[in-house]
Amino acid sequence: MVPPSAEYQPMKASTDGELIERVLDCYYLNRNPNTRVLITIAGGPGSGKTTITSALLKGISSRFGPDFAVVISQDGFHYSRSELALLFDYHEAMRRRGAPYTFNSQKLVELVKQLKCDRSKPIHAPTFDHKDKDPVEDSLIVNPSCEIVLLEGNYLHLEEQPWSEIATLSDEKWLVYTDPLQVRQRLIKRHIEAGITDKLEDAVKRVDSNDMVNGDYILSHSLKPDLIIER
Numbered sequence: 217m218v219p220p221s222a223e224y225q226p227m228k229a230s231t232d233g234e235l236i237e238r239v240l241d242c243y244y245l246n247r248n249p250n251t252r253v254l255i256t257i258a259g260g261p262g263s264g265k266t267t268i269t270s271a272l273l274k275g276i277s278s279r280f281g282p283d284f285a286v287v288i289s290q291d292g293f294h295y296s297r298s299e300l301a302l303l304f305d306y307h308e309a310m311r312r313r314g315a316p317y318t319f320n321s322q323k324l325v326e327l328v329k330q331l332k333c334d335r336s337k338p339i340h341a342p343t344f345d346h347k348d349k350d351p352v353e354d355s356l357i358v359n360p361s362c363e364i365v366l367l368e369g370n371y372l373h374l375e376e377q378p379w380s381e382i383a384t385l386s387d388e389k390w391l392v393y394t395d396p397l398q399v400r401q402r403l404i405k406r407h408i409e410a411g412i413t414d415k416l417e418d419a420v421k422r423v424d425s426n427d428m429v430n431g432d433y434i435l436s437h438s439l440k441p442d443l444i445i446e447r
């Protein structure tokens with residue numbers, strides 16, 4: 217997993233406090249009663265996106281209340297296992313689950329458009345059940361009062377369609393970059409703890425043949441971010 221090149225680095229921030237202030241600066245600059253502020257937070261598997269967005273949501277909610285901001289995860293847009301069986305070679309799709317084609321990217325784009333531009337009614341979004349290893353439809357509600365959407369996921373800044381439509385709707389694009397050796401160890405541990413496999417050698421094989429490959433693809437095929445977070 218190669219690091220972003222020198223010309224790829226517009227600005228860096230690292231602490232949660234800095235990031236919360238960055239979110240709020242973006243909000244005050246772009247707020248509109250008819251739309252929501254959208255910040256997309258991308259990065260490879262295991263880079264720390266979920267940890268960062270959880271900390272941001274906690275910090276913002278403590279200052280402005282629980283409905284002021286929401287975190288939406290790309291994970292909720294995984295094709296379910298039954299959908300993978302219908303659409304693709306099931307065993308290969310499960311081996312590569314987490315690659316761009318194993319997500320319903322068009323469905324995600326449509327939701328992002330709705331989140332960005334429609335504040336007339338509550339909006340339902342899916343989440344992902346890691347125990348059942350499938351999405352849970354309509355399990356998250358975004359109320360009209362919500363001002364900020366933090367959208368986190370691997371492929372939110374890809375140059376290819378339809379993913380690239382997300383970037384056109386985003387007020388700021390953030391990239392999370394973590395040392396690949398740290399990411400690799402983190403993912404191996406995660407796969408074992410999540411029950412994806414109970415064998416270390418299988419976890420290593422999956423990480424090296426899928427997750428790290430996806431991480432490299434993200435860095436080499438994504439649009440330039442507005443902010444890089446190094447963890």
